[in-house]
Amino acid sequence: MSGRKVKLEQQDDHLDLVPLIDCVFLLLLFFMICGRLSTDQRTEQISVPPTKTAVKFDESKAKWRREIINVFGATQGGDPPKHTIRIGTTQFTAKGPEDYSAYQNLRAKLDKIYDESEKYDDPKATQMKLPKVIVEIRADANTEFRVVQEVQQVLTDGFDLTTMQPKKGFDPKQGKPFVNLDFTTRKHNEK
Amino acid sequence: MAHGAAGDGVDAGRLDLVPMIDCIMLLLIFFVMTTKFSTEEKAISSLLPTDKGQSGPGKAKDIKMVNICIYPASPRMVKGYQPSEYAAELKKLTNNNSGLVIEDVYMRVGQREPIQINGKVLTKKEGERMVAEVERVHQYLGDELKKFENAGEPRNKQNDVVIHCYSGLSWKYALIAYDAVRNYEGQNTADGFKWTGDPRELDQARSVNFAPPRIRNYDKNELGNELYEIIHMK
Structure with missing residues (x-):
């Protein structure tokens, strides 16, 4: 200079x-x-778990809409343990296992995506209308199992998100479930 | 850029390095910002059930299941103790809930002998050790699942597999179990079915699901119950 x-x-x-x-x-x-x-929906520095059967997602073949849910944060113990859920560019942080606000916000976002999406009849003849959307759960390897599984429960739309218990008297046909999932991972033997 | 034109006229006898430095800086910044050093991400597909369990019309009682249980490893994390004792042991393992991550876990199929998994090696930097650990889990679950085969039945009529993981453990253990079952299914498909990642293919495959975290069934002071249930599961 x-x-x-x-x-x-x-x-x-x-x-x-x-x-x-x-x-x-x-x-x-x-x-x-x-x-x-x-x-970019994949910007978070997330270390995804290794697996053997993982396949590369072929964006050119995938005609369905793809939504990525990033799940990360210091969820193992801590005081208080917390986690963050990010869908698209919107991010929600929960302050601990008893804070369901992130799940509620996620569900509100999912409802909008469901309404916008093309649907198909459930091949299992449940009369449910399923959206042509693949939801990819991109969770950090060290995220608590609880959080990842509860995100899946939010996706089913069968849970009351103020108590995290199954909805009482709920008719699944009236729900807005997302059932086609991808878990983000990486090849275990990749150099 | 603007440097070049201004510099040429001023220092006719000297090589003006400023434009070059500018360009190099810009290129450097561009590559620093755009280069990704992370490994290429892939995916493993899953299909949430619509015709069973809590969101379906209630056929859960008719379903035969193979349970894969995953819980912290310790000499006291075996059958025969009370929930309060499991809670006390858990507290010890997490250094009084200080945020210490539990890295040693047991994985068990039904009532078989568990294997112990070392979670510390399940990171990329461990290289061959990680590959070996993943292969070991696959071998164990493959061998155990063979014992639950319903001969002659298509893959989607085989007993459902349910993965029960202690809610406070890392997600990686549950996903490795899921991966091992899918790998086993791929090897046991007579028509050479290969996983292409299309979720609709899972309608023809065996049902593999993650059990809901039991933490929601209990008060936060009763966490030992969750471990008790998983450790005593058949």
């Missing part, structure tokens, strides 16, 4: 705009990149 100093001394009758232009370009680049990252 000593070149600039020399130039400043030589051109003291001019206002040197070059450093300003440099800074502007850098800032522009920074915001362009950050803007892109904020819409």
Whole structure:
């Protein structure tokens, strides 16, 4: 950068705009990149568990809508243990096992996705209408099993999210379930 | 950029390095921000049941199941103790609920002998040790599931597999069990069925599900009950 100093001394009758232009370009680049990252659903530094049967999702073949739910946070013990759920660019954090607000917010978001999606009849003849949506649960390897399983319960829409107990007198035909899941993982022998 | 034009006229006898440095800095920033060092992510498919259990019309009693139980490993995490004793042992293992992660777990099929899994090696940096540990779990579950085969039945008529994991353990243990069952199913499909990742294929496959966390069935002071149920499960 000593070149600039020399130039400043030589051109003291001019206002040197070059450093300003440099800074502007850098800032522009920074915001362009950050803007892109904020819409990327896989930005969280999540270490997913290893598995043997995992397959690469072929985006070109997948005609169904794909929604990614990131699940992460210090959920193992702690005081209080907490976890974060992120769907799309919206993020919800729960303060502990007894805080169901993140599940409630997630369900509200899922209801909207269900309403927008194309549906098909459940092949098991339950008369349920299932959305053509694959929900990918991208959970950190060390997230508590409780949280990942409760996210699955939220997806079934069969649970009262104020008590985390099955809904009483609930007719599944009236629900908005998501049943097609993918768990994000990585190959166990990948170098 | 603007540097080049300004610099050429000022220092005719010297090579102006400023534009080059600028470009290099910009390229450096670009690559630092866009390069991903994480491993490529893949997926393993699952289908939540619509015709059984809590969200279905109540056929749960007719279903025969193979239970895979996963719980913390310790000499006192065996049958024969009371829920309060399991709770006390758990407290010890987590250093009085200080957030210590339990890394040694037992995995058991039905009432068979469990294997102990070392969760510390289930990270990428462990390399071959991790591969060996995953293979060991697959071998164990494959051998045990063979004993529950219903000969002649198609895969989707085999007994359902339910994974019961202690709610405070890491998700990775439950997923490895799920992976091992799916691998076993892939090996036992006569027509050479290969998993392509399409969730609809799971309608033709054996049902494998995760049991709801029992933490919701009890008061927060009764966590030993959850362990008691899983350890004594048949």
